[in-house]
Amino acid sequence: MVLFLALLVVAIVLGIIGVAVEGMLYLLSIGVLLLLADVGYLALRSALRRRPTR
Numbered sequence: 001m002v003l004f005l006a007l008l009v010v011a012i013v014l015g016i017i018g019v020a021v022e023g024m025l026y027l028l029s030i031g032v033l034l035l036l037a038d039v040g041y042l043a044l045r046s047a048l049r050r051r052p053t054r
Contacts, residue, residue, distance in 0.1 A: 011035040
């Protein structure tokens with residue numbers, strides 16, 4: 001969970017810097033990609049934690 005929150009904070013900070021600083025739009029795209037990877041990681045982790053009922 002700590003990894004998820006750390007990646008989420010980094011993605012938000014990169015997105016804010018990418019929007020605020022002119023000419024650094026690539027930081028915004030890196031932030032968005034990192035956010036998508038983070039959500040995918042959370043979905044994968046929650047799917048693997050579920051145990052099938054018998």
